[in-house]
Amino acid sequence: MSEVVHQSLPAVEVRHVYAAYDGQAVLEDVHIDLPAGEWTAIIGPNGAGKSTLFRILLGVMKAQRGQVQVLGQEPSAQRRAGVMAYMAQQEAVEWDFPISVRDTVLTGRYGHMRGDAFWRRIVPPRWCDPRHWAVVRQALKAVDMQDYADRPIGALSGGQKKRVLLARALAQEARVLLLDEPLAGVDTASERLIMKVLDGERRSGRTVIMVTHDMDSARRYADKVLLLNRQVVGMGAPERMLVDEMLARTAAAGWVRDHEPLVEAS
Numbered sequence: 626m627s628e629v630v631h632q633s634l635p636a637v638e639v640r641h642v643y644a645a646y647d648g649q650a651v652l653e654d655v656h657i658d659l660p661a662g663e664w665t666a667i668i669g670p671n672g673a674g675k676s677t678l679f680r681i682l683l684g685v686m687k688a689q690r691g692q693v694q695v696l697g698q699e700p701s702a703q704r705r706a707g708v709m710a711y712m713a714q715q716e717a718v719e720w721d722f723p724i725s726v727r728d729t730v731l732t733g734r735y736g737h738m739r740g741d742a743f744w745r746r747i748v749p750p751r752w753c754d755p756r757h758w759a760v761v762r763q764a765l766k767a768v769d770m771q772d773y774a775d776r777p778i779g780a781l782s783g784g785q786k787k788r789v790l791l792a793r794a795l796a797q798e799a800r801v802l803l804l805d806e807p808l809a810g811v812d813t814a815s816e817r818l819i820m821k822v823l824d825g826e827r828r829s830g831r832t833v834i835m836v837t838h839d840m841d842s843a844r845r846y847a848d849k850v851l852l853l854n855r856q857v858v859g860m861g862a863p864e865r866m867l868v869d870e871m872l873a874r875t876a877a878a879g880w881v882r883d884h885e886p887l888v889e890a891s
């Protein structure tokens with residue numbers, strides 16, 4: 626995928642955010658800066674509010690209190706501008722819909738098609754500008770799914786579907802990649818491939834923000850780890866965060882607040 630100019634602005638600024646469902650708090654006073662051009666792994670137990678934080682970053686859910694900016698702008702405006710690509714934890718994809726792998730990845734280009742010639746925008750997407758197909762081919766190649774391009778998406782295994790959804794996120798050529806558990810349910814080979822692809826994206830200047838339960842991958846690839854359980858428990862280098870004491874604090878944090886967050890200077 627193409628190179629991105631490095632940003633000195635934080636990718637994400639979250640200022641004292643509170644979020645709740647039906648009056649039940651799930652994020653309390655969450656205050657973080659996630660650096661641009663870096664790879665941050667978000668780690669926390671089930672129900673910690675990780676996916677909720679993503680919803681807020683995407684601007685599809687409003688925080689009850691606090692402010693959020695993505696690359697200096699309001700989240701929903703940035704989402705509409707195609708600044709963020711998102712791979713959901715559970716995709717709202719109609720797997721039985723007869724759409725091919727290639728066309729699924731092409732849906733990642735819709736934001737970019739807005740700038741195309743008028744006639745290209747009124748014909749079916751398959752007659753779109755060939756440069757979009759070039760990006761789709763490249764994205765499928767990156768996740769090693771080019772041989773499956775004509776298959777209906779429903780005829781893939783779980784791990785293969787994950788790879789295609791990653792290809793769709795890559796095809797968006799967004800500056801910020803938000804990935805909610807991209808490694809869940811994938812085999813070791815796919816896991817290695819996904820991490821290698823994301824590492825390439827991060828090296829080309831993109832910001833990668835990934836929710837994961839996979840400590841080994843976070844330790845190996847992430848620049849920073851954010852420990853979250855309703856509140857921020859810590860943010861810093863993986864070797865400082867992924868230690869027994871910090872993980873135990875994270876597990877307990879949903880119930881008590883007996884430590885100030887440990888936030889290392891960047």
Ligand SMILES: Nc1ncnc2c1ncn2[C@@H]1O[C@H](COP(=O)(O)OP(=O)(O)OP(=O)(O)O)[C@@H](O)[C@H]1O
Binds near residue numbers: 651669671674675676
């Ligand atoms: N739409 C919703 N309505 C009501 N409560 C919700 C809703 N979505 C999430 N919750 C609750 O909010 C809390 C945080 O959920 P969230 O999905 O953000 O957790 P998570 O950290 O992503 O967990 P997991 O690791 O299981 O994916 C949970 O207790 C969950 O039950």
Ligand SMILES: [Mg+2]
Binds near residue numbers: 676
């Ligand atoms: Mg989740």
